[in-house]
Amino acid sequence: MTDNHSTTHGAVLADEAPADGAPIVELRSTGKSYGNIRALHGVDLKVYPHQVTCVLGDNGAGKSTLIKIISGLHQHTEGDFLVDGTPVRFSTPREALDKGIATVYQDLATVPLMPVWRNFFLGSEMTKGPWPVRRLDIQKMKETADRELRNMGIILDDLDQPIGTLSGGQRQCVAIARAVYFGARVLILDEPTAALGVKQSGVVLKYIAAARERGLGVIFITHNPHHAYMVGDHFSVLRLGTLELSAERADITLEELTNHMAGGAELAALKHELSQVRGVDTEELPEEEDLTAPVATGPEGKS
């Protein structure tokens, strides 16, 4: 794909050069079908540097499909996917990495039995020496890993310990530190706090904020609106494979976000049904009007 292609999309691109203020990653009504199953459709998303874009959604809402497209594991089948204003189609995660899009997966993409430093550099090992005897520069890798981890505030005595012996939060931080070190411009975090305790979640959120301070665009996937609201600048809620809500932080409250996450408009409809059933007190449930947040993709009229 060359730059010429981007011009065919006219209208949009005043910003050829990826300057601050232009989105690094942009999705335009992107979708993905697996055979006859439409996992995702009509999703618009923009990721800017210095911003945390939160993608929320229940199980099966299409969050995983969305990040798989951006990280290069899968390819979109509808719409456009642009990086720095240029349409792209990654066939391997390597290509996404080369564009500066790094993903920290739910399973952290670590190999549990391998030492911390080997995991840190896995896939991008430092080497020295000419070809037949080109070998790993072990000392340099260990020093760099140690320095980078300390910069992120993670202190480990023994970088030779298998990464599987670290706690979930520590592994998460190693994975983030790794992505930051390898020059990621966009960091995708797939439910980083899902399996963590309260305190460890706090640690991870702190690193998300730290990554934003360093100028990265962060895509934070979660199903916890509280965590999202703590660090997010923009919120997108996915529901049944499409965007239900897309709002700036200024335009939405935690309560609205939570309600949207919990089912939003559908819950209001459910409330009507429940009111027919004896013994359910529907007075306390929110009204539909309370749930309608600005900038929703489409009218959610249901009554």
Place this chain on the structure above:
Amino acid sequence: MSQETQPAVATPPAPGPKEKDGRTAQRPLVLRVLARPDVGVFLGAVAVYVFFLISAPPVREASAMANILYQSSTIGIMALPVALLMIGGEFDLSAGVAVITSALTAAMLSYQLTMNVWVGVVAALVVSLGIGFLNGWLVVRTGLPSFLITLGSFLILQGVNLAVTKLVTGNVATDDISNMDGFDQAKALFASSFDIGGVQVKITIFWWLFFAAIATWVLLRTKYGNWVFAVGGNKDSARAVGVPVNFTKISLFMLVGFGAWFIGMHQLFSFNTVQSGEGVGQELIYISAAVIGGCLLTGGAGSAIGPVFGAFMFGMVQQGIVYAGWNPDWFKAFLGVMLLGAVMINLWVQRTATRR
């Protein structure tokens, strides 16, 4: 969980003096050494050696040792790539018959076309690497367990070996190639022996140790070695961080092909002829040697030096039984007991030593 067990979160920057996180108390050296899988197999090999030293007096002679090492090397040269493949998370059940396929290719091609044996040797290498490539390619393309894929290729090769040999030579064995052009050169490379201090030492022993040294270096000191551990430990993670998983797996299968070629050539040039029905069951010996050598059956852990000791144990038992004057039929039974024993001792040692 007190403060200590939380990740030590200092306020980010300022990489000050080296702090300790205060959680990893250094375990005693003995336990740390024992926790290494290759140390367990080393102790096992020593135990078997001492056992035969006592029960079979002829073993004490240097010539017997050369013989034992020779036996070990023929297992060991194949056990190495099989072990690397296992660390990479896959099996190759066709490794045993692939050795014979390679030898048959070289023997029949050069004899039937009356060409220099080197033509056959090179063709056999191509065939062996091709079989390895096909195994690997099928495994990565279909995502099926390599156990099934290579069980299939094992059966195919076993049948093809017999059928083609009968078709071409009208016999179950190939014709003697010892008086053909280039035979002596090839024999010098694959099957010669040296005189060291009055003892005949086979060249395969040196090849074995040479390959083991290279394998160890590659595994621990190169990018490729890092990838081998990674694709065996967690294929999806490896792929996600940019490791070429398919390349690594296919090349490992091809490495087994290379090993099969080398041992095939050794057999051909030491016996001048090949029996087409051989090789069945050898694959399990190679796999056992790798497992005894501390390679994790599920991939992701192991070493290249462990299988060296594993193969030594097998060679020791095979020859030791003969020197002790026992019925060689007991060999397989002995192997089985050793495999179980070694695996259980390894497990026990690792559990004890890695306990925190």
